[in-house]
Amino acid sequence: MNYKILGKTKLKVSELAFGAIQFARLEEHDAINLVRYSYDCGINLFDTSHAYTNSEDLLGKALEGIRQDVYIVTRTLKRDKKGFLEDLETSLKRLKTDYIDIYLFHCVSKNEVFDALVKSEAIEALISEKRKGKIRYIGFSCHSPDVIDRFYEVNDFAVLMIPLNFIVTEFVQKPLLEKFKKNNIGLLAMKPFGGGRLENIELCFKFLSQYTQVIPVAGMQSIEELNQNLSYVQSNKNLTDSDYKKIKRISKELGKKYCRGCDYCMPCEHGISIGDINFIKVYYKQLSSDEFWNCGLQEKIDYARKSCTGCGKCSKKCPFELDVPGLIKENIKFFDNLKK
Numbered sequence: 001m002n003y004k005i006l007g008k009t010k011l012k013v014s015e016l017a018f019g020a021i022q023f024a025r026l027e028e029h030d031a032i033n034l035v036r037y038s039y040d041c042g043i044n045l046f047d048t049s050h051a052y053t054n055s056e057d058l059l060g061k062a063l064e065g066i067r068q069d070v071y072i073v074t075r076t077l078k079r080d081k082k083g084f085l086e087d088l089e090t091s092l093k094r095l096k097t098d099y100i101d102i103y104l105f106h107c108v109s110k111n112e113v114f115d116a117l118v119k120s121e122a123i124e125a126l127i128s129e130k131r132k133g134k135i136r137y138i139g140f141s142c143h144s145p146d147v148i149d150r151f152y153e154v155n156d157f158a159v160l161m162i163p164l165n166f167i168v169t170e171f172v173q174k175p176l177l178e179k180f181k182k183n184n185i186g187l188l189a190m191k192p193f194g195g196g197r198l199e200n201i202e203l204c205f206k207f208l209s210q211y212t213q214v215i216p217v218a219g220m221q222s223i224e225e226l227n228q229n230l231s232y233v234q235s236n237k238n239l240t241d242s243d244y245k246k247i248k249r250i251s252k253e254l255g256k257k258y259c260r261g262c263d264y265c266m267p268c269e270h271g272i273s274i275g276d277i278n279f280i281k282v283y284y285k286q287l288s289s290d291e292f293w294n295c296g297l298q299e300k301i302d303y304a305r306k307s308c309t310g311c312g313k314c315s316k317k318c319p320f321e322l323d324v325p326g327l328i329k330e331n332i333k334f335f336d337n338l339k340k
Contacts, residue, residue, distance in 0.1 A: 001042025002234070006215065007186030008158050009137045011071055011101065016233045017045040017188065019219035024055040025288040026221060035062035038226055039070065047073040047188070047217045048095075049106060050087045053291060056094035067097055073161075073188070073217075075104035075141060079113065080120040088129060102159050102186075103135045109144040109262050114151075127156050141190065143262040144319070145170050152183065164189035164214060165198055166207040166247045167258050172214075181213065192216040195282035197254065203246060205232040206239050219286065256322060257330075265314035265324050270307045273300045274314060274324060280331045284338065301335050304328055 002015045018038050023031050035046070035058075046063070048055045056074065063070055072095060076087040084105075092098060103126065108114055117123045129135050139159030140151050148171075151157045160180070162171040168191065180187060189211075193204050208216050216233070220226045239247075259278040268274055276283075277300060284292055314324040 001230075003044075004213075004215065006045075006159065007180075007213075008184040009102070009186050011045075011137075011186075013045040013071060013215060014043045015215065016043060016229060017047050017073075017215050017217040018043050019190070019217045020046060020048040020055045020059050021052045022219040022221040022286050024053045024058060025286075025291070026058075028058060028061070031058045032062040034220070034223060034226065035059065037223055038220070039063075039066060041226065041230060044070045045073065045215065045217075046070060049075050050091050051077055051106070053287075056091055060094050060096035064096060071101040072097065073102040073104065073159075074100055075106040075161075077106050079116045079122060081122045081125045084122045084125055085129075088134065092134065099133055100135050102137045102139060103129075104139045104141050104159065104161060106141045107143060107261075107263075108140045108151075109142050109147060110264075111147050111150060114147055123154060127154075130156060137186075139186070143260055144264065145173075145176055148176070157185070159186040159188065161188040161190050161217070163191040163260060164208065164211070164216075165192055165194050165204055167194060167198070167251050167254060168260055172211055177211075177213075187211075187214045189214045189216045192218055194254075194258070195279070196285035197258070197281065198250070200246065200250070201228065202232050202235075202237075203243055205229070205235075206237050206243060207247065209233075209236060210239070257327060258320075259322065259327060260320065262319070264319055265317050268314060269311075270309065272304045272307055272328070274328065276300050277304055277331050278324075278327050280335055297335065301332055305332055 003012045004015055006013045023034055046059055048059050074091050076084050078084045078087050091100065105117060126138050130138055137158040138156050141161035142148060143163055164171060189208060192208055193201060198204055208214060218229050220229060261275055261279060263275055265274050280297065308325060308328055310325040312325060315322060318324055
């Protein structure tokens with residue numbers, strides 16, 4: 001396993017991080033074995049979230065006895081001080097640890113969300129918990145580059161989690177990358193396979209390998225997947241002319257149907273949960289059958305079915321010019337076919 005320094009954190013982390021969103025689908029014994037196997041293979045960076053069902057619980061059990069040898073990333077979707085503190089304490093308990101290596105405010109993709117964190121003193125509380133030693137390094141996960149400059153207002157800002165694959169490239173444009181480098185920001189790449197929508201895994205890793213300062217966070221749920229990912233990330237193969245042609249073809253096929261989850265289309269004036277509906281195919285691949293059918297999607301689908309007028313106001317707000325009403329219809333049809 002090769003290791004890289006994660007920006008200003010100075011943490012020496014494995015060149016592949018273990019994303020624990022999908023392994024929560026496994027039986028406890030299998031989940032623990034998978035984490036232990038990944039650790040034996042040299043992976044020392046594990047990413048989870050308060051919101052990933054029982055992921056933190058499983059990870060906490062799996063890392064018992066080796067906690068001091070690994071680094072844990074977790075995060076919260078709360079936007080207020082009280083909610084953040086509650087989530088932090090819950091995460092510490094679930095993960096069976098007295099500190100989190102990297103703690104992120106999750107999905108901060110709009111200026112108004114960042115403003116809410118400041119106004120509610122949530123960021124101030126995060127910095128305070130860092131000073132107490134409960135958190136080592138702080139940061140944000142983000143789906144839109146428009147808000148990133150605000151993060152630099154936080155003196156302790158050290159890590160940024162961004163979506164990155166050969167379709168989502170907004171965060172690796174030269175000006176942004178140069179500023180990340182100048183400020184020594186540690187970069188973690190979520191959705192390296194597009195949430196399961198990009199099936200050519202080798203091509204995904206070859207694309208990511210050109211960004212040497214980025215650590216891909218790959219969701220894995222089997223030893224076979226882990227071994228495959230390790231073989232690709234360690235191959236250090238460069239993109240070929242044939243690869244670029246494949247990327248161009250796939251990007252053309254998916255580009256206008258690829259929802260980034262940035263939520264710029266929200267709020268919908270009809271109250272439709274656009275992001276959840278447009279991520280149904282991703283949820284279907286990431287969640288267990290029980291979780292998928294019992295996470296409230298049916299209610300959101302039924303509401304969208306009767307409430308979407310096709311007005312197109314969401315499309316006008318989409319920075320990627322997606323046909324949002326068309327995607328809503330397509331995903332409703334996908335969900336209905338699954339039920340059949």
